[in-house]
Amino acid sequence: MKKIGVLVHALTVEYALEVLNGIFSYFKDKQDVQFFVAQTKDPRTDSGNYEYQSWNSLSLLFATDIDLVIVITGSYSSTISTDHLGKILKLYKEKPIISVGADLKLPDSCYIETECKSAYDNAVEHLKNKHGCKKIAFLSANRTGSCESMMRFEAYKNALHKHKLIFDENLVFEGDFAMNRAKAVMAKKYPKKENLNFDAILCANDLMALGCQQYFMSIGVKVPEELKIIGFDDSTYAAQSTPRLSTMSQNIYEQGRIAAELAYKKLEGLEIPAVTHIPVIPLYKQSCGCVPLSNNDDIYYNLQDKLVHADAFTNGIQKMTGQFYNMLNSVENLYRLLDLSQTTETLHHFANTLDKILLALDIPACFVCFYKKPIMLDKGKDFVLPHTAGVLMMLDTERKIRDYDPGIEFNPAKNPFPSEYFENFPGSFIIHPLFSGRKNYGYIVCKIKTSNYSMHSVSMKILINTIASNYEYTRSLTKSKSLSKLNSSLQQSNSTLDIQSKTDELTQILNRRGFMDLGQKTIDLAIDVGSRGVIFFADLDGLKKINDTYGHDMGDEAIKAAAEVISHALRSSDTVGRLSGDEFAAIAIGMKLTQEKKFRSKINELCKMISKDRNFPFTLSMSIGAVEFNKENGVPSLSDLLSMADDKLYIEKKKKHKK
Numbered sequence: 234m235k236k237i238g239v240l241v242h243a244l245t246v247e248y249a250l251e252v253l254n255g256i257f258s259y260f261k262d263k264q265d266v267q268f269f270v271a272q273t274k275d276p277r278t279d280s281g282n283y284e285y286q287s288w289n290s291l292s293l294l295f296a297t298d299i300d301l302v303i304v305i306t307g308s309y310s311s312t313i314s315t316d317h318l319g320k321i322l323k324l325y326k327e328k329p330i331i332s333v334g335a336d337l338k339l340p341d342s343c344y345i346e347t348e349c350k351s352a353y354d355n356a357v358e359h360l361k362n363k364h365g366c367k368k369i370a371f372l373s374a375n376r377t378g379s380c381e382s383m384m385r386f387e388a389y390k391n392a393l394h395k396h397k398l399i400f401d402e403n404l405v406f407e408g409d410f411a412m413n414r415a416k417a418v419m420a421k422k423y424p425k426k427e428n429l430n431f432d433a434i435l436c437a438n439d440l441m442a443l444g445c446q447q448y449f450m451s452i453g454v455k456v457p458e459e460l461k462i463i464g465f466d467d468s469t470y471a472a473q474s475t476p477r478l479s480t481m482s483q484n485i486y487e488q489g490r491i492a493a494e495l496a497y498k499k500l501e502g503l504e505i506p507a508v509t510h511i512p513v514i515p516l517y518k519q520s521c522g523c524v525p526l527s528n529n530d531d532i533y534y535n536l537q538d539k540l541v542h543a544d545a546f547t548n549g550i551q552k553m554t555g556q557f558y559n560m561l562n563s564v565e566n567l568y569r570l571l572d573l574s575q576t577t578e579t580l581h582h583f584a585n586t587l588d589k590i591l592l593a594l595d596i597p598a599c600f601v602c603f604y605k606k607p608i609m610l611d612k613g614k615d616f617v618l619p620h621t622a623g624v625l626m627m628l629d630t631e632r633k634i635r636d637y638d639p640g641i642e643f644n645p646a647k648n649p650f651p652s653e654y655f656e657n658f659p660g661s662f663i664i665h666p667l668f669s670g671r672k673n674y675g676y677i678v679c680k681i682k683t684s685n686y687s688m689h690s691v692s693m694k695i696l697i698n699t700i701a702s703n704y705e706y707t708r709s710l711t712k713s714k715s716l717s718k719l720n721s722s723l724q725q726s727n728s729t730l731d732i733q734s735k736t737d738e739l740t741q742i743l744n745r746r747g748f749m750d751l752g753q754k755t756i757d758l759a760i761d762v763g764s765r766g767v768i769f770f771a772d773l774d775g776l777k778k779i780n781d782t783y784g785h786d787m788g789d790e791a792i793k794a795a796a797e798v799i800s801h802a803l804r805s806s807d808t809v810g811r812l813s814g815d816e817f818a819a820i821a822i823g824m825k826l827t828q829e830k831k832f833r834s835k836i837n838e839l840c841k842m843i844s845k846d847r848n849f850p851f852t853l854s855m856s857i858g859a860v861e862f863n864k865e866n867g868v869p870s871l872s873d874l875l876s877m878a879d880d881k882l883y884i885e886k887k888k889k890h891k892k
Contacts, residue, residue, distance in 0.1 A: 234265055234266070234267055234656070234657060234658075234659065235263075235265055235266045235267070235300055235301075235497070235500045236266075236267050236268075236269070236297070236298060236299045236300050236301075237260075237266060237267070237268040237269070237299065237300065237301050237302070237303060237496050237500075238268070238269050238271060238294040238295075238297075238299040238301070238302040238303070238328075239253070239256060239268055239269065239270045239271065239302070239303045239304075239305070240271055240273060240291070240294065240302060240303070240304045240305065241253065241270060241271070241272055241273070241305045241308050242272070242273060242274060242275065242305070242308040242309045242312065242313075243272060243274060243308065244270075244272045244663075244686045244687055244689070244690035245687050245690060246308055247466075247468050247469060247470070248307060248308060248466060248468070248485055249305050249307075249308035250686055250687055251485035251486050251489065252305050252307075252308070252333055252485055252486070252488055252489035252492070253270065253305070253489060253684060253686050254486055254489060254684045255485070255486040255487060255488060255489025255490035255491070255492070255493065256268070256303065256489040256490070256492060256493040257489075257661055257684035258486075258489075258490060258493075258684070259489075259490050259493035259494055259497070260493055260497075260661065261661070261684075263497070263659065264659050265659065266497070266659055267655070267658065267659055267660065267662065268303075268661055268662070269294060269297075269299070269650075269662045269663075269664050269678075270661065270662065270663045270664070270686065271290035271291065271293065271294045271663075271664050271665075272287055272290060272663070272665065272690060273287055273288050273290050273291050274287035274288060275288070275309070275312040275313055276288040276612070276613065277312070277612075277613070282670075283612075283668065283669075283670055283671065285612045285613075286610060286666050286668040286673055287665070287666060288616070289610075289616045289666040289668075289673065289676075290664055290665060290666060290676075291321075291325070292616055292617075292618050293618070293645070293649045293664055293666070293676055294664065295325040295328070296618055296645060296646055296647065296648065296649050297648050297649055297650055298648060299328060300328070300329070300500055301328060301329045301330070301331065301496050301499060301500060302322075302328050302329070302330050302331075303330075303331045303333065303492050303493070303496055304318075304322070304330055304331070304332045304333065304337065305333045305334065305489075306318060306332045306333055306334040306335045306337060306344075307333060307334030307335065307379075307381055308334075310334070310374065310377055310379035310381055310382065310410060311374065311377055311379075311409060311410040311411060312377070313378075314377060314378020314379065315335045315336075315337065315378060315379060315380040316338075316378060317378065318337060319337035319338050319339055322337060322339060323339055327339075327340060327341065328341075329341045329342065329499060330342040330343075331343055331344070331345070331492050331495055331496055331499070332344035332345070333345050333488050333489065333492050334346070334347075334380075334381055334488075335379075335380035335381060336380070336508070343495065343505060343506065343507050343508065343509070344507075344508055344509075345488050345491055345492055345495075345508075345509045345510075345511060346384075346508060346509070346510055346511070347381070347384075347483040347484075347488075347510070347511045347512075347513050348510045348511065348512050348513060349384060349385055349388045349465075349481070349483070349513040350388045350391065350392075351512070351513070352388070352481050352512075352513035352514065352515050353385065353388035353389050353391070353392045353435070354388070354391070354392045354395060354396075355515050355536055356392070356435060356463055356481070356515050357369060357389070357392035357393060357395075357396050357398065357435075358392070358396055359515065359517060359521070360433045360461055360463075360521065361396055361398065363523075363538075364433070364457075364461055364521060364522055366432045366433040366461055367398065367432065368398075368399075368401070368404065368430065368431040368432055368433070369389075369393065369398060369404075369431065369432075369433045369434065369435060370404035370405070370406065370431040370433070370434040370435070371386060371389045371404065371405050371406070371434065371435050371436075371437075372406050372407075372408045372415060372418075372434060372435070372436040372437060372441045372442070372445060373385070373386045373405060373406070373407060373408065373437050374407070374408055374409050374410040374437050374438070374441070375407065376407050376409065377409055377410065379410070381437075382410070382437045385437045385465065386405075386437070389435055404430075404431050406418050406419070406422065408436070408437070408441040408444065410437065410438050410440060410441060411440060411441070411444075412440040412441065412443055412444035412447075413444065414441070414444070415436070415440070415441040415442075415443075415444030415445055415448070416444040416445075416447065416448045419444070419445055419448045419449065420448060423449075423452070424452075425452060426449075426452050426453045426454050429449070429454060429459075429460065431460075432459075432460065432461065433460065433461035433462070433463070433521070434460070434461070434462055434463075435463050435465075436462070436463065436464045436465060437465055438464060438465050438466050438468075439464035439465060439466045439467070439468040439470055439471045439478060439480055440464075440468070440470065441464070442462050442463065442464030442465070442471070442478055442480070442520075443464070443470055443471070443474055443478060445462055446462050446474065446476075446478065446520060456476055456520055457476065457519065457520050457521055457522035458522070461479075461520065461521040461522060462478065462479065462520040462521065463478075463479045463480065463481070463515070463517075463520070463521055464478050464479070464480040464481070464520075465480060465481045465483070465513075466480060466481070466482075466483065466485070467480045467481065467482035467483070467485075467516060468480070471518075472531060474520075476518070476519035476520045476526055477518040477519040477520065477524065477531070478518060478519075478520045479515075479516065479517050479518045479519070479520045479521040479523065479533075480515075480516050480518070481513050481514065481515050481516065482513065482514045482516055483511060483513045484511050484512070484513075484514075487511060488511055491509060491511070495509070514535070514536065515535075515536060516533040516534075516535070517533055517534040517535075518532070518533045518534075530542065579703055579706060579707040579806055580625065580700070580703045580704060580707045581637075581707070581806070582703070582806075582823070583699065583700060583703045584625075584626050584637040584638075587599060587626065587628050588628055588630070588635070590696070591628060591630065592630075594689075594692050595682055595683065596679050596680065596681060596682070596689075596692075597629065597630050597631045597680050597682060598627075598628065598629040598630065598631060598632075598634075598658075598679070598680040599626075599627070599628050599629075599677065599678070599679050599680075599696075600624070600626075600627050600650075600654055600655075600677065600678040600679075601624075601625045601626045601627075601667070601675070601676075601677050601678075601700065602622050602623065602624050602625060602645070602649075602675045602676060602677075603622065603623055603625050603667075603674055603675040603704075604619045604621070604622050604645075604673070604674065604675050605619060605621045605622065605623070607672040607673060607674050608672070608673045609671050609672060609673075610668075610671055610672075610673050611671060616673070618645050618646040618649070619645065619646065620644050620645075620646050621642060621644065622642070622643060622644070622645045622649075622675060623640070623641065623642050623643075624636065624638075624639055624640075624641040624642075624643075624651065624654075625637075625638060625675070626638065627639070627654050629654070629680075632658075634654070641653060645676075649664075649676065650678065658680075660680050660681075661680065661681050661684075662678050662679065662680050662681070663678070663679050663681060663686070663689055663690070663693060664676060664677070664678045665677055665678075665693050665697065667697050667700060667701065668697070668701065669697075669698065669701035669702070669705075672701070674700070674701060674704060677693065677696065677697060677700070679693060679696075702762070705762075706758075706762050706764075734746065734747075735747025735750065735751075737796075737810070737811040739789060739792060739793060739811075740792065740793050740796035740797075740811050741796075742796050742800060742809050742810055742811055743808070743809065743810035743811070744810065744811060745810065745811070745812045745813065747810060748808065748809075748810025748811075748812065748818060749810075749871060749872075751808055752808050752810070752818070752820050752871045753870075753871045755808050755820055755822065756820065756862065756869060756871060756874075759822045759823075759862075760862075760863075760864050760869075763864055764822055764823055764863075764864075765822075765823065765824075765825065765861060765862065765863035765864070766820060766821055766822040766823060766824055766861070766862055766863075767820075767821045767824040767825070767826055767828070767829065767859055767860070767861050767862075768818065768819070768820055768859065768860050768861075768862065768871075768874040768875060768877075768878050769799070769817075769818060769819040769820075769821070769832070769857055769858070769859050769878065770816070770817075770818050770857070770858045770859070770875055770878035770879050770881070770882045771795075771799060771816070771817045771818070771819070771836075771855050771856065771857045771858075771882070772815050772816045772817065772855065772856055772882065773791060773792065773795045773815035773853070773854075773855055774854035774855060774856055774889065775851075775854065776788055776791065776792070776814070776815040779791050779851060783850060783851075787849075787850075790847070790849075791849070791851075791853060792811075792814075792815060794843050794844075794847065794849075794853055795815065795817065795853065795855060796809070796811060796817065797843065798836060798839040798840055798843060798853065798855065799817050799819055799836065799855070801839055802832060802835045802836050802839055803819055803821055803832075804821070806822065807819055807820060807821045807822065808820040812875075818875060818878070820871075825861065826859060826860070826861040829857075829859045832857075832859075833857055836855055836857065837854075840852065840853040840854055840855060841853075856882055856885045856886050856889060857882065857885065858877075858878040858879060858880065858881030858882030858883070858884070858885060859878055859881060860874055860877045860878045860881065862874055
C-alpha cells in the first residue's frame with residue numbers, strides 16, 4: 234500500500250481545492266494508495282482564536298510511515314514564505330516531497346511550477362497594442378515572500394522592458410494576495426477618481442484584481458473604459474464578477490493531477506523530473522475591454538486573438554462552480570449534521586449517533602482517538618505528540634467495523650494510524666486535530682468518497698466541536714456519577730459524598746437524600762451546557778394490597794422489582810432514586826417530553842416481564858408523572874419539578890381508580 238500525505242494551508246481556498254481535485258481524480262481508482270490530507274493553517278494565524286491548533290496536523294502526518302508528501306506550496310503563499318516553509322519541513326523526518334507551486338529546496342524533492350513569462354509578455358503587448366495602454370501598474374504580494382508573486386513581478390518588468398514601456402516603481406503596490414488588502418492600498422493611494430495615474434493594472438492574483446475593480450468602480454472609475462484590469466488564477470470569482478475579469482489560467486487542476494502522477498511514479502521506482510513547468514494562458518474578457526459589457530456569455534479571447542467559449546476550454550479543469558453547486562446540494566446534509574450533533578450529550582451517545590451522522594455526510598468511515606489526557610497548548614508553543622493514545626471509536630460502513638472504546642492503546646508518535654484499522658484500506662482521508670480552545674484532545678480521521686473538501690472541512694469542524702463538547706460533558710458527569718457501562722466515562726466520584734448514607738439499602742439505588750443532592754447538580758450541569766431533560770415521578774400501584782395479601786416480604790420484593798424496572802427503562806447515565814416507600818424519581822438528561830409515551834410503554838413491558846420471571850402472584854404496575862426542564866425556563870429547582878411531576882402522577886392515579 235502506497236501512503237501519500239498532502240499538506241495544504243486551508244480547505245476553504247479555491248486554489249488549494251482545485252489542486253486537491255486534480256490529486257483526488259488521479260488517485261480515486263487506485264486500490265494500492267492511501268492519501269491523507271492535512272489542513273495545517275498557520276501557527277501564527279489570526280484567523281480564529283485557536284486555529285493555530287490545526288498546525289498539529291503536520292506532526293500527525295510526519296509521524297506516520299508516509300512514503301511521500303505532496304505540499305500545495307502555493308496555498309501557503311499569503312502567510313508563509315516559500316523559504317520559511319522549506320525550513321520548517323526540513324525539521325521534520327525527511328521524506329520525498331513534491332511541491333506544487335515553487336521549489337522548497339529540500340533533499341529528495343521536486344516541484345511543479347507555472348511558466349508565466351510568456352503570458353505576461355503577451356498581456357503587456359495586448360494592453361499596449363490592442364487597447365493603447367501606456368502606463369501599466371502592478372499589484373504584487375512580494376512582501377509575503379511568495380516565489381510565485383516574485384516570478385510574476387519579474388515577468389511583468391521584463392514584459393515592460395521588451396515592449397518599450399517605462400517601469401515606474403511608484404506604480405507597484407503590495408496587496409498580500411488578499412482582496413481587502415488590495416482595496417485598502419488603493420483607497421489610501423487613490424482616494425478620488427482624479428488621482429488615478431495609470432490606465433491598466435496587472436495583479437498577481439484574481440482576488441487582488443477584484444479588490445481593485447470593486448474599489449475603483451466605487452469611486453466612479455469606469456472599467457474597462459478608463460481602467461483595464463487583468464488578474465491571475467482564472468478563479469470562479471473572476472468568471473462570476475461584473476465586469477467579468479480578464480485573467481490568466483495556470484491550469485491549477487492539472488498541477489494537482491500531475492503531482493499525483495509524479496508521486497505514484499516515484500513510489501513505483503521510476504525516475505521523475507526535478508521540475509515540471511505548466512504554461513500560463515491569458516484569457517481576455519470584459520475587464521480589459523475585449524468582450525462587450527452587454528455580452529453576458531462566458532467567453533474570452535485567447536493568445537491567437539480568437540473568441541472562445543469557456544465551455545470549450547478543454548484542459549481538464551473541473552471548474553469550482555461545480556464545487557460550489559455540490560456545496561449547495563450539501564446544505565441539507567449539514568443541517569442534518571447540526572441537528573444530530575445537538576441530540577448527543579455524552580461520548581457514548583455520540584458513538585450511538587455517529588452512524589447517522591456519517592450517513593448524512595456520505596462519509597464511509599471515521600476514526601477518533603484521544604490522548605491519555607488533554608494537552609493545553611498556547612499560541613506559539615511547540616506541540617509534541619504524546620506517546621500514549623487510545624482509540625475512542627472506529628466506524629467503517631464499508632468493512633462493517635463498529636468499535637466503541639475497544640481498549641486499544643498505541644503510540645501516535647510512531648504511527649497515528651493503527652494498523653488494526655488502516656492496513657490495506659485504500660482511499661482518501663482527511664486528518665484533523667481534535668481541539669477546543671487551548672485544549673487538544675486527540676485527532677479525527679475521516680475517509681471521504683468525493684473531492685468536496687471544503688464541505689468536508691466544515692463538517693469536520695462541527696464534528697470536532699461536538700466531540701469536544703461531549704467529552705467535557707461526559708467528564709463533568711464522571712465527577713458526579715457512579716454508573717459505568719462499556720468502560721465509558723460516566724462514573725460518580727464525589728469525594729464529599731458518603732455513598733452509604735445516600736444509597737437506599739433495599740433497592741441499592743439512591744435514597745431521597747442522595748437523589749436530591751446529585752439530582753440538583755445534574756440539572757444545573759445540564760442547564761450550563763445548554764441541554765434539557767425530563768423529571769419522572771413514579772410509584773408502585775397497589776403496594777398496600779400486595780402487603781396485605783402476600784405479606785411485607787413480597788411487598789419488599791415488589792419494591793425492588795420496581796426499582797429495577799425504572800432503572801432498566803432508562804439509560805445508564807440517568808439518575809434514579811427511591812424517595813420513600815413505593816415512590817421513585819428519575820432524571821433523564823437530553824430527553825424530551827415527547828418521549829414520555831414511549832417510556833411508559835417500556836415501563837409496562839418491563840413490569841410484565843419481571844413479574845413473569847420472578848413468578849409473582851400478581852402483575853407489577855407503576856404510575857408515572859413527567860415534566861420537562863430546559864434553559865429557556867431558567868434554572869429549575871428539583872423540588873419544584875418533582876412537585877409538578879407529582880401533580881401529573883396524581884392525575885394518572887385518578888384515571889386508574891376510575892377504571
